[in-house]
Amino acid sequence: MQETAHPAAGRPQITAPHRELLDQVLDKWSLHVLEELCERPSRFNELRRAIPVVTQKSLTATLRRLERNGMVERVVVSSRPVAVEYRISPLGTTLQDLIDALLRWTSVNMPDVERARTRFDTEQDS
Amino acid sequence: MQETAHPAAGRPQITAPHRELLDQVLDKWSLHVLEELCERPSRFNELRRAIPVVTQKSLTATLRRLERNGMVERVVVSSRPVAVEYRISPLGTTLQDLIDALLRWTSVNMPDVERARTRFDTEQDS
DNA sequence: CGGTATCCTTCTCGATACTG
DNA sequence: CAGTATCGAGAAGGATACCG
Numbered sequence: 001m002q003e004t005a006h007p008a009a010g011r012p013q014i015t016a017p018h019r020e021l022l023d024q025v026l027d028k029w030s031l032h033v034l035e036e037l038c039e040r041p042s043r044f045n046e047l048r049r050a051i052p053v054v055t056q057k058s059l060t061a062t063l064r065r066l067e068r069n070g071m072v073e074r075v076v077v078s079s080r081p082v083a084v085e086y087r088i089s090p091l092g093t094t095l096q097d098l099i100d101a102l103l104r105w106t107s108v109n110m111p112d113v114e115r116a117r118t119r120f121d122t123e124q125d126s
Numbered sequence: 127m128q129e130t131a132h133p134a135a136g137r138p139q140i141t142a143p144h145r146e147l148l149d150q151v152l153d154k155w156s157l158h159v160l161e162e163l164c165e166r167p168s169r170f171n172e173l174r175r176a177i178p179v180v181t182q183k184s185l186t187a188t189l190r191r192l193e194r195n196g197m198v199e200r201v202v203v204s205s206r207p208v209a210v211e212y213r214i215s216p217l218g219t220t221l222q223d224l225i226d227a228l229l230r231w232t233s234v235n236m237p238d239v240e241r242a243r244t245r246f247d248t249e250q251d252s
Numbered sequence: 253c254g255g256t257a258t259c260c261t262t263c264t265c266g267a268t269a270c271t272g
Numbered sequence: 273c274a275g276t277a278t279c280g281a282g283a284a285g286g287a288t289a290c291c292g
Contacts, residue, residue: 055266102148112217
């Protein structure tokens with residue numbers, strides 16, 4: 001079989017659609033929302049209270065985006081007044097595994113990163 | 127052995143410093159720069175040419191940020207005119223493994239995501 | 253070659269007010 | 273309860289010009 005001579009063969013390529021998807025599911029509030037929904041399904045205002053200082057607007061936008069991308073499911077219970085429950089989808093669960101890996105990486109390497117920052121900052125002063 | 131009653135036990139927590147680090151190393155241009163430097167050390171203008179439509183300003187900012195966080199190393203060769211080489215650090219290599227995992231995830235799940243998007247968008251029209 | 257500095261536009265995001 | 277609508281401040285990011 002014919003291998004390309006490209007040194008990056010086997011490495012996933014960064015394309016605009018992939019980059020866009022990562023932007024939509026790895027943004028600031030999405031991580032908090034997914035973490036929360038991973039523990040238990042929640043109502044809109046439950047999420048608001050659970051997540052520090054998120055505004056209604058941002059939370060709504062985040063939930064819509066995650067729902068559109070298939071990461072969370074929105075269930076409307078037609079009672080009075082209406083109740084809306086958000087829950088994580090199977091797809092969202094696979095994403096959460098990845099986010100956990102990201103957070104483990106930051107935990108493991110934060111000391112090295114902080115050393116690098118200190119070194120960089122002091123070198124600039126001189 | 128004593129398990130805590132907390133459902134999320136063992137899950138890494140999202141804190142501001144961790145969130146900030148991810149923002150600084152997973153942004154749009156960083157992924158391209160790391161991918162490029164993972165294949166070979168490169169000069170500034172080499173990177174500019176290799177990465178589609180990045181401006182000088184954005185590339186400089188990205189490289190400085192990655193350098194400050196210890197992901198890339200900047201080597202100045204004092205010739206005339208000056209030559210500057212950027213290369214990935216060991217820490218940057220561990221990050222690249224994670225980015226590869228992210229890109230594999232998007233590759234695997236993109237079909238599901240697009241189905242979810244289509245369903246969401248058509249439901250909104252009705 | 254490898255950057256800075258400046259201007260200017262765009263876009264995000266919070267604050268606030270209102271609704272079914 | 274679960275949103276939508278509107279406004280404005282601030283930050284991100286491109287275009288351009290200049291520098292050692």
